[in-house]
Amino acid sequence: xxxxxxxxxxxxxxxxxxxxxxxxxxxxxxxxxxxxxxxxxxxxxxxxxxxxxxxxxxxxxxxxxxxxxxxxxxxxxxxxxxxxxxxxxxxxxxxxxxxxxxxxxxxxxxxxxxxxxxxxxxxxxxxxxxxxxxxxxxxxxxxxxxxxxxxxxxxxxxxxxxxxxxxxxxxxxxxxxxxxxxxxxxxxxxxxxxxxxxxxxxxxxxxxxxxxxxxxxxxxxxxxxxxxxxxxxxxxxxxxxxxxxxxxxxxxxxxxxxxxx
Amino acid sequence: xxxxxxxxxxxxxxxxxxxxxxxxxxxxxxxxxxxxxxxxxxxxxxxxxxxxxxxxxxxxxxxxxxxxxxxxxxxxxxxxxxxxxxxxxxxxxxxxxxxxxxxxxxxxxxxxxxxxxxxxxxxxxxxxxxxxxxxxxxxxxxxxxxxxxxxxxxxxxxxxxxxxxxxxxxxxxxxxxxxxxxxxxxxxxxxxxxxxxxxxxxxxxxxxxxxxxxxxxxxxxxxxxxxxxxxxxxxxxxxxxxxxxxxxxxxxxxxxxxxxxxxxxxxxxxxxxxxxxxxxxxxxxxxxxxxxxxxxxxxxxxxxxxxxxxxxxxxxxxxxxxxxxxxxxxxxxxxxxxxxxxxxxxxxxxxxxxxxxxxxxxxxxxxxxxxxxxxxxxxxxxxxxxxxxxxxxxxxxxxxxxxxxxxxxxxxxxxxxxxxxxxxxxxxxxxx
Ligand code: SF4
Numbered sequence: 193x194x195x196x197x198x199x200x201x202x203x204x205x206x207x208x209x210x211x212x213x214x215x216x217x218x219x220x221x222x223x224x225x226x227x228x229x230x231x232x233x234x235x236x237x238x239x240x241x242x243x244x245x246x247x248x249x250x251x252x253x254x255x256x257x258x259x260x261x262x263x264x265x266x267x268x269x270x271x272x273x274x275x276x277x278x279x280x281x282x283x284x285x286x287x288x289x290x291x292x293x294x295x296x297x298x299x300x301x302x303x304x305x306x307x308x309x310x311x312x313x314x315x316x317x318x319x320x321x322x323x324x325x326x327x328x329x330x331x332x333x334x335x336x337x338x339x340x341x342x343x344x345x346x347x348x349x350x351x352x353x354x355x356x357x358x359x360x361x362x363x364x365x366x367x368x369x370x371x372x373x374x375x376x377x378x379x380x381x382x383x384x385x386x387x388x389x390x391x392x393x394x395x396x397x398x399x400x401x402x403x404x405x406x407x408x409x410x411x412x413x414x415x416x417x418x419x420x421x422x423x424x425x426x427x428x429x430x431x432x433x434x435x436x437x438x439x440x441x442x443x444x445x446x447x448x449x450x451x452x453x
Numbered sequence: 454x455x456x457x458x459x460x461x462x463x464x465x466x467x468x469x470x471x472x473x474x475x476x477x478x479x480x481x482x483x484x485x486x487x488x489x490x491x492x493x494x495x496x497x498x499x500x501x502x503x504x505x506x507x508x509x510x511x512x513x514x515x516x517x518x519x520x521x522x523x524x525x526x527x528x529x530x531x532x533x534x535x536x537x538x539x540x541x542x543x544x545x546x547x548x549x550x551x552x553x554x555x556x557x558x559x560x561x562x563x564x565x566x567x568x569x570x571x572x573x574x575x576x577x578x579x580x581x582x583x584x585x586x587x588x589x590x591x592x593x594x595x596x597x598x599x600x601x602x603x604x605x606x607x608x609x610x611x612x613x614x615x616x617x618x619x620x621x622x623x624x625x626x627x628x629x630x631x632x633x634x635x636x637x638x639x640x641x642x643x644x645x646x647x648x649x650x651x652x653x654x655x656x657x658x659x660x661x662x663x664x665x666x667x668x669x670x671x672x673x674x675x676x677x678x679x680x681x682x683x684x685x686x687x688x689x690x691x692x693x694x695x696x697x698x699x700x701x702x703x704x705x706x707x708x709x710x711x712x713x714x715x716x717x718x719x720x721x722x723x724x725x726x727x728x729x730x731x732x733x734x735x736x737x738x739x740x741x742x743x744x745x746x747x748x749x750x751x752x753x754x755x756x757x758x759x760x761x762x763x764x765x766x767x768x769x770x771x772x773x774x775x776x777x778x779x780x781x782x783x784x785x786x787x788x789x790x791x792x793x794x795x796x797x798x799x800x801x802x803x804x805x806x807x808x809x810x811x812x813x814x815x816x817x818x819x820x821x822x823x824x825x826x827x828x829x830x831x832x833x834x835x836x837x838x839x840x841x842x843x844x845x846x847x848x849x850x851x852x853x854x855x856x857x858x859x860x861x862x863x864x865x866x867x868x869x870x871x872x873x874x875x876x877x878x879x880x881x882x883x884x885x
Contacts, residue, residue, distance in 0.1 A: 203471060203492075207515050207517050207521075208871045212611065216600060218594065218600075230577075230579060237580075238577060239580075259493065284515070289499070292499070331611040386609070389614055390622075395622040395623075398511060400612075432504065
């Protein structure tokens, strides 16, 4: 490329944790800034350049009609659009409202009824525009982010592993918390990327990287019920996973919730 | 003839989250000053209802990617109050250690990546690094230490997974913590040098009769516990917070303002308030430094928050080192509790200031109610009041200069709009 690729970072409904992963690359940041032109990154720089951009990193989910418009414009302005994190990729924890009576939900926090319509759902970016690459996690793994940027700089399509957290525990040699202690764990159905942190801290995986490829959710549900986890708790764990609205997790929690009735 | 003048900053930069600044003048009189927040809310207080109380620290962490530990700490302390248990001894020390990690990471990010460029005339730390690589690298290393501590003790730097109601899921092994000591020894000295550097900047003149408010503790620089103190001498327990502080409608604005109930006035949270109220409790190196730097006591210039923040980085290193050196893993990682119906509140010191949480729980261990009051939504009205007082001296400058100067004032607060948005009565206009 003759010019430095132009990078933009955009935020929707989110906590900033994913975009901060870029600044958390303390060892690589300055070198990266030599090779990339950071054209739009409100959180880090007062320089604000208009598009087009070569790479857009998009954090957060869509919750308002204005944001649904804004993401379309960003798509038009960006050659390669990467969603970063569970909010952008699956709707995030705020997608819990998708199951709730949203009017009631809003009254719990706000007195002003004018937002009721606009905030009824939280949806991933891919429900609105085509996405070129999705980086999972709540938060994303900064090394994976680096891998994505370096691949794009090298003109390659980024790759990240698709196996489950369960497999990563085996690789790390972590004793299975479910087998040894009867702790419920979403590891068998969750996408790796974190490095299987939770079981190494003596707790079950809570699913923050979302569903892995072809997760066998029904068998996980059966297994959980064998160790005495109620259906209600399972529904809650799947929906609380920060990826509850991802199709596979959603289908299973809805199936279990349906059985309950 | 009447003259209208409008000054806008459509997208504040180098702050956490997204917001705008609108100033309207009529014949040279300030008609409206608004720090508006256009991020859509994520409705945390509503989505917490019906969740298991064990899940609360994981969920509230997601309110803010810069200060997740603050949300976790206020959550677990409030829930423990509801359950009638108290975490003491080594577990308490480890919680302070975790909070030190977040103070270092969050303060170093703000001071070195977001704020210093204002004083040296750069658009970003990336641009600053071209001329001052050593200083920027030092700031990055400090930030990295904070993250490393969070990694080891919390499991990861953003949204740690090791915080539990009652303590932790797993205690760190001795060598996991001792490994950090050499870096933290270097960091303590580097943080002192950085504070000296920062204190030598030029500061705009500004002097406000603030009402400082912070958590205070007789024996330590308060983080997780202690009564709430104000600079005019009010001392209350955290569970009295809602009686004394509230958001109310004010005549000149459509927004709600956080005020003290008794005085009806706005108040200031954050490093400057802590430094002014708790300076006596600083550890020796931090305290000596504050004196050496001739930081006024009390300091009432908000632009000098960067000095207070830099001293607090030193304080956090000093405290972390003590805990790292003394650590002997022993006992259970978390204390037991029984479910019971109840209510509990807590206030802890997030990097940006006092963060209040209150929860109701039922006998099955489910959350029945949640109320969260973040520091930035409380500071918002103080920011607007500061701007009103700061503006008159700027009015003969160009719109761009006024906007730039006001943005600098806002940035001194280290506002976290992502936090504030969930609770503020937002104005959703993205500039239009
Ligand atoms: S995915 Fe998680 S870490 Fe990333 S922005 Fe959303 S809430 Fe924050």
